[in-house]
Amino acid sequence: PDDRDFGEFRAACESERGWTPTYSKGGVRVWLQPLQPHSSLHKIKCRMECREVAAATLYDVLHDTEYRGHWDPNVIETFDIGRLTANADVGYYAWRCPKPLKNRDVITLRSWLPMGSDYIIMNYSVKHPKYPPRKDMVRAVSIQTGYLIQGT
Numbered sequence: 001p002d003d004r005d006f007g008e009f010r011a012a013c014e015s016e017r018g019w020t021p022t023y024s025k026g027g028v029r030v031w032l033q034p035l036q037p038h039s040s041l042h043k044i045k046c047r048m049e050c051r052e053v054a055a056a057t058l059y060d061v062l063h064d065t066e067y068r069g070h071w072d073p074n075v076i077e078t079f080d081i082g083r084l085t086a087n088a089d090v091g092y093y094a095w096r097c098p099k100p101l102k103n104r105d106v107i108t109l110r111s112w113l114p115m116g117s118d119y120i121i122m123n124y125s126v127k128h129p130k131y132p133p134r135k136d137m138v139r140a141v142s143i144q145t146g147y148l149i150q151g152t
Helices: 003-014 055-063
Strands: 020-025 028-034 042-048 075-085 088-095 104-115 118-125 145-150
Touching: 003 104, 003 118, 003 145, 055 104, 055 118, 055 145, 075 104
Parallel strands: none
Antiparallel strands: 020 028, 028 042, 075 088, 088 104, 104 118, 118 145
């Protein structure tokens, strides 16, 4: 991803145009946006405020695959596959799902960009020849996921 991609991601995070609010409770807000008109597939956007956590700390925690197991009780396995550039890598993440769903895994291209007191982490699914889908999991497809972390 280039600067334009990061800018478009930030604009989507900050915009409420075309998004339908679906949940607001306890400082957490959730919106939906159809991918196409009359489609059953939706984008989901969540916004929450972490009052007692500095943006840099939240960025470090979200960005650290080795530390994820300490705070994410659903993680089964996560690791870096390879570094592509100074701000992009490919990684593996597998997580537990509630029964009766099968556990999921995904290979993602992850890119990040610190911007002063703000940070962006963006991901989307990729295929990797050394990590084909596993028989005991459902391979997830991520069109786009990510975080816009804003310092306050």
